[in-house]
Amino acid sequence: MAHYKAADSKREQFRRYLEKSGLLDTLTKVLVALYEEPEKPNSDLDFLKHHLGAATPENPEIELLRLELAEMKEKYEAIVEENKKLKTKLAQYEPPQEEKCAE
Numbered sequence: 001m002a003h004y005k006a007a008d009s010k011r012e013q014f015r016r017y018l019e020k021s022g023l024l025d026t027l028t029k030v031l032v033a034l035y036e037e038p039e040k041p042n043s044d045l046d047f048l049k050h051h052l053g054a055a056t057p058e059n060p061e062i063e064l065l066r067l068e069l070a071e072m073k074e075k076y077e078a079i080v081e082e083n084k085k086l087k088t089k090l091a092q093y094e095p096p097q098e099e100k101c102a103e
Contacts, residue, residue, distance in 0.1 A: 026052070030048055030051045030052060033051055034047055034048070034051075
């Protein structure tokens with residue numbers, strides 16, 4: 001009987017821990033969303049992963065990295081465009097390939 005009470009006590013402690021951390025509430029919300037979904041997803045696990053990922057607060061560092069990535073993409077596009085213009089300009093000043101071979 002004492003063994004049963006110890007296991008029950010551990011279970012109760014774990015349940016309180018889950019409530020205190022907010023995990024129990026978050027899991028409940030995701031499972032309710034799955035239950036209320038009119039068309040059940042093919043992969044329940046993917047549904048849970050997607051909703052749990054969306055439920056967690058965004059790490060500020062991730063947002064900074066996204067902004068930096070967007071800036072780098074813009075810079076890259078500008079450099080590619082500038083490179084094209086410079087190649088066109090350079091082609092105007094270079095002699096055609098036929099003349100180089102004749103020399």
